[in-house]
Amino acid sequence: MDVAIVGASGYAGGELIRLLMTHPEAEVTVATSRALEGRPVTDQHPHLRGYTDCVFTNPAAGDIEADFAFLAVPHTAAMNYVSPLLERGIRVVDLSADYRLPRDVYERIYGVSHTDWFEAPYGLPEISREGVKNARFVSNPGCFPTGATLAAAPLAPHAAHVIYDSKTGVSGAGDNPSATTHYPNVADGINPYKWTSHRHLAEMKQELARLGSTAACYFTPHLVPVNRGILTTAHILLDEPMGQEEVEALYREFYRGEYFVRLQRPMLSAVRGSNFCDIAVESEGSRVVAVSAIDNLVKGAAGQAIQNMNIMCGYAENAGLTVPPCLP
Incomplete structure (x- = not known):
């Protein structure tokens, strides 16, 4: 072809x-x-x-x-x-x-x-x-909504609020130089931007709704001094508490047979150059923290x-x- x-x-x-x-x-x-x-x-x-x-x-x-x-x-x-x-x-x-x-x-x-x-x-x-x-x-899809949606999807119908916090590498801004991506302005720092108004939030809300969720959804991205990758922490506030074993079982079943989703500790270096999305979850009852890692240029x-x-x-x-x- x-x-x-x-x-x-x-x-x-x-x-x-x-x-x-x-x-x-x-x-x-x-x-x-x-x-x-x-x-x-x-x-x-x-x-x-x-x-x-x-x-x-x-x-x-x-x-x-x-x-x-x-x-x-x-x-x-x-x-x-x-x-x-x-x-x-x-x-x-x-x-x-x-x-x-x-x-x-x-x-x-x-x-x-x-x-x-x-x-x-x-x-x-x-x-x-x-x-x-x-x-x-x-x-x-956009790169941020990919990692965010995959992190929260299994719990979407059970969520009252979903708060996404993403750290992204500089390549997400493209290859045209700018003051934002100039090395001295990025190195040794973490820079939040478009704190409440990033365009990708609309996609995140759309996909949560498509998954049967009525949850309120929020998103703040941060630029970090790495070339590529997005690490997203999803704080999922549940309608009813769930224990760790129940949450892990839900994720295993939801992603059963999915080649590109791996349920393991998310690390940007462990997905670099690949189409994988690595996800791990931890429950404290009424709040579940789900973290995903993707390469923004590949899976994103x-x-x-x-x-x-x-x-x-x-x-x-x-x-x-x-x-x-x-x-x-």
Whole structure:
């Protein structure tokens, strides 16, 4: 299957290329970049030298030739590609925020008018696998909502309040330098931001509701001086107390058979470079603390996008995603 990556010069684009190198059924044949058109992909992604001879191109949306496309572009940009690709029979996974929320919620949260609306399954496979199967177009979740939702999902119907506290690596901000991500401003510190107003909170609330929860939901992210990874602590305040054994049994049953969820002590270094989400829980009766760890560029972006592609196309769900994590 020929695969196009639209926006292949960024971190997520580079991860898509890296992971698809080992996929038995997919080959990257188109890697687009307006700024780097004509240059070898390995100029931007030197770690891939010797693995690919792809050159960046800049075709119009209607001229992309592929069987499948990943849109690794900023929000508002993806809506320029979806219709032309779908009209030509190209299946699509969108890594941007453009189709994750109902139209009115998206326009309110992101402050823009949506010009090319489609209903798209929300591609968090462990929660919504059936909606992804055989779909032509899937919206990939945000990185924070992925780790947060997986941490709280088994207890969602039993929760009165859910408070998410996330620590994220700098790569979550993308590869464009800014004052926020400048090394002296990040190193040796922990910096909270958008304390009560992060855009991903809308996705977190949406997914809790989809899981049958009426819980109030809160979220505060923090930037920490690591390259990649998100560690999320979910404080789940229950309607009725639950003991440790009961909570652990609930999580084991909920994630039974899920290849990419491991119930073990969460460590960023133990998921680095992989599509795994590691989760552990501890109960004190009316409050359960659930902690998850993901790689924001893999399970939080490119890896989950490939997982969705595999489900859409009927491939093994872990195809191209069995690379072990890198520790330390």
